[in-house]
Amino acid sequence: MSMRRGWRFLRGGVGGWCRLQHSSAACRPINKLLIANRGEIACRVMRTARRLGVKTVAVYSDPDRNSMHVAMADEAYRLGPAASQESYLRGDKILEVAMSSGAQAVHPGYGFLSENAEFADECLKAGVVFVGPPASAIRDMGIKSTSKAIMSEASVPVVGGYHGEEQTDERLAAEAHRIGFPVMIKAGMRIAMKPEEFQEQLESARREAMKSFGDDVMLIEKFVERPRHVEVQVFGDHHGNYVYLFERDCSVQRRHQKIIEEAPAIVGLNTNVDFLLTLATHPSFQAGDVSTDFIPDHYDELFPPLAASKKLLCQAALAQVLEEEQEGVRAVAASQDPTSPFGPSASPRINHTLIRTLPFTCEGKEEEVRVEYLGDSKYRMSVGGESFAVSGSLVCDNGVRHLSASVGDSVSRVNVVLDGRDIHLFTQVSVPAPKFESELGHVAGASGGAVAPMPGVVEKVFVSAGQTVEAGDPLVVMIAMKMEYVIKASSPGVVEKVLFEPGQSVARNTPLVKLKEAEE
Incomplete structure (x- = not known):
């Protein structure tokens, strides 16, 4: 659970707009707002400020001088070079810009100075509104x-x-x-x-x-190996007004950057009855041996995989129902052919065997499933000496056929697309995410060496020309998306040439270090 800070304006003062202050100062109109951020974050704030009639001030580093947020703002001021420590993290420079531009408030966006309590304090001392929580809340929760x-x-x-x-x-x-x-x-x-x-x-x-x-x-x-990242968002002001915006699931991430934020977090939070029953009957749980690590420690017991026999039976039921549907389609097509002997006057009767054996391959093993048709899309199926009651159905919804089969509490569902004589089945699959990030260092260049796995900036170089390295030795540290990536040697060799220095930007697949084989 994490704290997110938001901002909003309320109509106040003499026809102006004013922010809900966290200080005890009276609410006063805000006519100009400085956004201490860049990119889409700053643009989003500027669009809202523009709707409210508030002028905006942008700040930028040298590489961002032609960025969209600079063009959108009413005024823009340079902070410094590319490094964030010399630009967007320089609270003193940002406050200087606020004072010289006449901005009454600073919006930090998120990241950078948004969770810097000292900066919030300095804004208060300078008489500039910090659009966010008070410094005390940042210290406590940020x-x-x-x-x-x-x-x-x-x-x-x-x-x-x-x-x-x-x-x-x-x-x-x-x-x-x-x-x-x-x-x-x-x-x-x-x-x-x-x-x-x-x-x-x-x-x-x-x-x-x-x-x-x-x-x-x-x-x-x-380290929790299979985490769920769920946030609860709460907004409040110094008047004692609070609003709770429910939860959102931010578990879908790439390199620790959120890809999807889903609200409400519907998957797995309100449908865990079976899991709770399993948890409640676990011997360690009943014995009171429970801690915050209980679920990860007993994950395989609490979340057992679907048994192979049930998977097989679901496949068999899907196949059986689909075949029955095709028989019906063929019968209808035949009945509409005036030259067919199976026209309406022929009163066709569709027959199929009530008991049959179907061959299947499940997890690499050849299996046979004995199928007994009981009527009304219900079957009794036997495999591996066990017998199960199985049901299946085919539903057409807005032209899309949904085929489902259930074995006890296990349900399989696919979408069916008919293309002439071909049948295409589409289903959702669950691909387990890796427990932790794969090594990016073992990326070999075509000529021997290491290449950049993504665009970024060279942060540190560990080797020099003529140096002998072993497989797994660090060569270069890169910075990308605020994360460091250590590029390592994939094989032993001798450094022939280092192609970049710290601070230089590199594109994806750019050679970083050239290696040659060590002489015998």
């Missing part, structure tokens, strides 16, 4: 280690971990051993699967956090 401490003191269950003030490498490593590997290192999302990976991931997480938030305080958590 800093993960602080919010976890507050939750723990309130007896709210949290994932086991360390969020203390002592931040030495030795203390953090000791806490990781106490928690037990694998562990997650935050801020930044770095996973150390085993002790020998911890120091490298810790250093990477610190660099990411400092670049993104200007704060490299770390917390260590037990």
